[in-house]
Amino acid sequence: MGNRRDAFATRREQMGYTQESFGAAVGVEFSTVGRWERGDLTPQPYRRHRIAKALDVSLDELGALLTPPRQTSTVAAVPPDPAEADDMNRRDLLRLFSMTGALLGLPADEAALGDVDRLAGAAHTGMVDTIGTAEFAQLNSHLWRVFVLSPTKAQVLPLARAQLDVLTDSLRRPQTPAIRRRLCELTADLYQLVGEIFFDGDRYTDAAHCYALAATAGREAAASDLWACALTRHAFIAVYERRFAEAVPLLELAADLARRGDPALSTRQWIAAVQAESFAGLGDLDACQRALDMAAEVQHLQGPVHNGGWLRFDGSRLAEERGTCYVNLGRYDLAEAALTDALESDLTARRKAGVLTDLAMIGVHRRDPDQVATYVDAALATARQTGSGVIARKLRGLQPNLAPLLTDQQIQRLDAEITELAGNRAA
Template structure:
């Protein structure tokens, strides 16, 4: 916590601004002004000319108001790195996303046109497609997924501008496909960051753009991601109609792709949550048929299902259904495979849950401690949410001191993540 910037506050008040009107003048969130004034954050350099103008001071005088001492002399080879104000950056991302939602939704409703710009747009679409595939790869490799968001948002700005231009119907369809692709990636980033409302908006726009593009597989994947938010929040009854629609779309898509099998895998989790073992097993069997496909069954971007996660998904379903022996065998099989940190955390959380059902504190601690370590290392909201889902089930074991410690650490992690 920093010291309150009383001189900065006094100058803002002397200029006749409330915190609300000052925030509106600067086009920032009201909460951002509050953090500046409490000394919890410092305005980023690109904002300072506008702040200085609003307060009627020079940039040097603004530095004094903010209580910033001049930078000490240093060796030319030494570079000072100022950490970004993450809260302010998050405010910017949210505002930019809302603007994109509004702009893209309106542009998708416009008809295509023709002209000289259309030919340029057709050439640019090829470059957009290459860059989008690169972004998915960067996302897959990034330990902190939120770091990819500014790149995705910038590319969505470019696509939105392209949609404003005149295009042929074919180029417009291509641009709509790319927009749907990147909105699904934006949704994945927000989902990983525990921002489910933002993720849902992204998936909804991806579905609209996919429909405009006439791309049933892309559309089905957007709906499946949207439905998975409900599955993840254990609102299984809400997920079912979206998945039914996704399955119908996937049946009209490319039979060489794994779309319909991925939809079935998410349906299996939904049926497990609804307590329907037979329907769950049937859906898992349908998902497993992906192993009979030949050739390239996914594109590594908005469609990445190849059956490699089936053991994990079976394990999750069986844990939900209370079939512990089946679950443990499937999860042990999953651990023998090559897992990303986030996927491994999901498997370990399910194994900890089995320990809860068996009233075995040692098993719970062994697996949950490993998940805690992953959550701290990656900052993933998905991993934190896994632990949050485990926490209520720890109550019967709280007589054990190690379980008490685990419960407190999960509470601290979840609280810190929410902040």
């Protein structure tokens, strides 16, 4: 952590600004102002004219305000850093990764597990009954609901880690075969949730570990749909990193598993939607279209086609997914109609930002700086509000395409703001 810039903070207060109002005046979030004042971050040069004007100082005077005092021998107490707490949760989860992997690799002791009477009489063995697994399942479902509703996904991580502790402890103890399978299902479910949190935080390696463990647990539970969804999430990392050829075989395996699963669920259709994006990235329009048609079959399924947790595909994403595919294929005429349609539906912040970024790409293709600025500004605002690494990565993917428009001042500003957003996440 850097040295505090108390003079900068004092000047801001003298001018009558709170961190929130100062951020609004200079075009950043209040959290960024706090990081400037703590010395964690330094304002980019292009922002300094607006900052100096708001503080009624010259650029040289602003430079002095931003120069932290020399360290003294007496070190003040430093408040807890949220990043440190996040790292602690991550270290705990890495420990759980190895422990869970080892436990799932151990064969169940059928002889011991069959002696239910002996085990039931010993409460200290830690056996779980059907009521216990039902309670675990309720908590898992609650955590998924919190995750879906939370603008900042990382807030769910400590709760999910605590629940994984409980499930892992239960797996290490003797259980009946039926209970062990159910615990494996719940573990596969929860590791997919934790993987989603890491994925949103742009920690793809950690997310991949989670999805791999979720797939192993799903296999141990003999739960085809659960297993297939874990593999699909793993493949989606390659899709997002534009390593489309690596995603194809994983998705084929997931599709094969889904064919053994529950035909009333939308597992097969969701896998097809991800396959469509892979084929689009590889430039295969025909295969992409076939996969999109397969994904659209979700609209003909009856009843509860998803569970709101590890499977949430209900067809509401079809327009945006079709639009993303057409953007990757360079079919901007088809993409704009699909994306405009998607923008009119009820989207989460992360999904809306993805649609906005794709529409900005169409503006780049048209060499229309105003269209690019409109959509990128809105996506940047959402990225700052949510802290989503998914949105930040999507914007970084757009950034190299801005090069032909960099003679335009507003495109220069957007390019700098995307760079600053990436810097904030790395800090």
